Every structure is written in structure tokens, then in C-alpha cells.
Amino acid sequence: MTSSDVPDNRWSDLGRPPLNATALRRALLRPGALWTSLDVVRTTGSTNTDLVRRAAELPEGAVLVAEEQSAARGRLDRQWSAPARSGLFFSVLLRPGPEVPIERWGWLPLLTGVAVATGLSRSAGVDTALKWPNDLLVRVPKDSDKLRPGEAPFEDERKAGGILAERADDGAVVIGIGLNVSLSAEELPVPTAGSLALAGAVSTDRDTLLRAVLRSLEHWYGEWRAAGGDPAASRLQEAYAAGCSTLGRSVRAELPGDTSLTGEAVAVDGDGRLVLATAQGVQPVGAGDIVHLRPA
Known part of the structure; x- marks a missing residue:
């Protein structure tokens, strides 16, 4: 893990300048705020792995940001990579208890999705949809030269980000x-991926985006915690449903144990589970991969 607070190569890539750690701390670390420390490193394996390892020595609200990750992980330990300084790669440390019962902690990834989508809407002018449980989707315009008569000018939603929660x-x-x-487009790891730039963001200034996302996360976490983790009282459940691209679609839920369910996603329940209306009746899904089978 290598610090990037020293400015020796700050302008080595004018198209992708490094984050300004000093300015970020000045904007986000203040008395009474959730965020208590913010470190930016040039490269590391995984910010999640680093914070999990150091959790016992850190207070709530520690933020670790990497300009590049060499061993980034998603759900189910899936590996992914991106060019240095091409995105926001960061982790935060939270301690919801004792105010929030542990059975409600499963809402944290969904809360984070709402916070990221809200922050990006304000700072980047991009509507970010949520795919249950942890994906962030954007719409990318098609090449106008390749449109067929009557074809919609936007592609299906593409994954531009993801969320991973670990204890x-x-x-x-x-x-x-x-x-x-x-x-x-040439840098995308797979054709189904996207980015804020490709979605027409009005700003790709990562300092601005990170400040907006962390402020939004502080707001939603504070509301949820003040409500004892109640997703209805904190309006989190309502906000998630409003931004969830999965609801109203026919989906296939690929479940642990090589089983699957197919049905219409009709709700997200009070436990954060996706509720499917299937041929066998209504069934909640608490874990699994969701495949969207048709556009919303």
C-alpha cells in the first residue's frame, strides 16, 4: 500500500489527475461528522481487505481510497480491474451497533447503493439505477451511425459500479x-460494462464525485441509524424501491446450491430481500445473482 499524499507526480496524467487528499480531508473531516479519517493511496490490492485487516485499530468513519487496485474483489470473490485513476475505488468502516440491531445490518449495501445513486445524480447529472442487491447501472447512448430505424437511442443499462460489504x-x-x-469504450473490461463518462456525465472530476458520494452516504447512514435501522421509518426502503431497476422485471435468481427461480421482481421487503412472484407463489430471495430477462 503506497501513499499518494506526496505530490511528486501530481500532473503526470493531465487527463486523469490524482485525487487531492488534503482538500478532501478539509471538506469531509469536521467535528461531529461521520468521517473521521481519509487516506488516499497510489495502489493497493484491495481497499476492503486493508480496512478489514485494520478494523480493530480504526474508529468508525475511516475512509480508504486507492488510485488503483491490483486485487479488487466483487461479490463471490469475482476479480475485476480498471486503469489507474479511471474511477473511484474506496472503502469505509462503519459500526452500526448498538443503535441498530444486527438483523438489520443487511440493509447496509442497499443503503450504500441509494447514497451513491443520490450523490451521483447531484454531482454528475447521471441517473444511476440500482440492480438488486449491489450493482450500479447507467444508460449509455448508442452510436447514432449504427441505429436502425425506430431503434431506441439508449442501450440497456450497463454496470458502472458495485458494492461489497464485509464483516x-x-x-x-x-x-x-x-x-x-x-x-x-476501448477500456471497458467487458461489453456490458459502462462508465459515467460514457453515460454523458456533466462532470468526471473525481474529487467532486467522491465528496458528493461520501456526503450522501453520511446523510443516509445517519437517517437509518437514527431510526434504529428501520428501513421504512428512515425512508430507505421507499428510496431503494424508487431507484431499483430490478423491480417490475422478469428475472432469474441464481441461488446458492446451483438452483434458480424465475419470476417477476415485485418488491424489496423489510429485510432487504427481493420478492419474486413465481409460478409457485411469492418467494423472497435473500442471496443470489439476479439476471434481468427483459427491459423494464
Whole structure:
């Protein structure tokens, strides 16, 4: 893990300048705020792994940002990578208890999705949809030269980011966020990926975006915690449903144990589970991969 606070190569890539750690701290670390420390490193394996390892020595509100990750992980330990400084790759350390019962902590990834989408809407002018449980989707315009007569000008939603929540040994929760910001079409790891730049963001300034996302996360976490983790009282459940691209679609839920369910996603229940209306009746899904089978 290498610090990037020293400015020796700050303008080595004018198209992708490094984050300004000093300015970020000045904007986000203040008395009474959730965020208590913010470190930016040039490269590391995984910010989640680093914070989980150090959780016992850190207070709630620690933020670790990497300009590049060499061993980034998503759900189910899936590996992914992105060019240095092309996105936001960061993790935060939270301690919801004792105010929030542990059975409600499963809402944290969904809360983070709402916070990221809200922050990006304000700072980047991009509507970010949520795919249950942890993906961030954007719409990318098609090449106008390749449109067929009558064809819609936007492609299906593409994944521009993801969220990963992990428990540390001391009981803290570390939430990692990976977001593609300036990736070009040629840099996308897979054709189904996207970025804020490709979605027409009005700003790809990563300092601005990170400040907006962390402020939004502080707001939603504070509301949820003040309500004892109640997703209805904090309006989190309502906000998630409003921004969830999965609801109203026919989906296939690929479940642990090589089983699957197919049906219409009709709700997100009070436990954060996706509720499917299937041929066998209504069934909640608490874990699994969701495949969208038709456009909303």
C-alpha cells in the first residue's frame, strides 16, 4: 500500500489527475461528522481487505481510497480491474451497533447503493439505477451511425459500479465501492460494462464525485441509524424501491446450491430481500445473482 499524499507526480496524467487528499480531508473531516479519517493511496490490492485487516485499530468513519487496485474483489470473490485513476475505488468502516440491531445490518449495501445513486445524480447529472442487491447501472447512448430505424437511442443499462460489504473480526462492517468514472469504450473490461463518462456525465472530476458520494452516504447512514435501522421509518426502503431497476422485471435468481427461480421482481421487503412472484407463489430471495430477462 503506497501513499499518494506526496505530490511528486501530481500532473503526470493531465487527463486523469490524482485525487487531492488534503482538500478532501478539509471538506469531509469536521467535528461531529461521520468521517473521521481519509487516506488516499497510489495502489493497493484491495481497499476492503486493508480496512478489514485494520478494523480493530480504526474508529468508525475511516475512509480508504486507492488510485488503483491490483486485487479488487466483487461479490463471490469475482476479480475485476480498471486503469489507474479511471474511477473511484474506496472503502469505509462503519459500526452500526448498538443503535441498530444486527438483523438489520443487511440493509447496509442497499443503503450504500441509494447514497451513491443520490450523490451521483447531484454531482454528475447521471441517473444511476440500482440492480438488486449491489450493482450500479447507467444508460449509455448508442452510436447514432449504427441505429436502425425506430431503434431506441439508449442501450440497456450497463454496470458502472458495485458494492461489497464485509464483516471484520471486531464486528465492524467495511463497505467497498468501485465506480467506473472516465473509462472509454476501448477500456471497458467487458461489453456490458459502462462508465459515467460514457453515460454523458456533466462532470468526471473525481474529487467532486467522491465528496458528493461520501456526503450522501453520511446523510443516509445517519437517517437509518437514527431510526434504529428501520428501513421504512428512515425512508430507505421507499428510496431503494424508487431507484431499483430490478423491480417490475422478469428475472432469474441464481441461488446458492446451483438452483434458480424465475419470476417477476415485485418488491424489496423489510429485510432487504427481493420478492419474486413465481409460478409457485411469492418467494423472497435473500442471496443470489439476479439476471434481468427483459427491459423494464
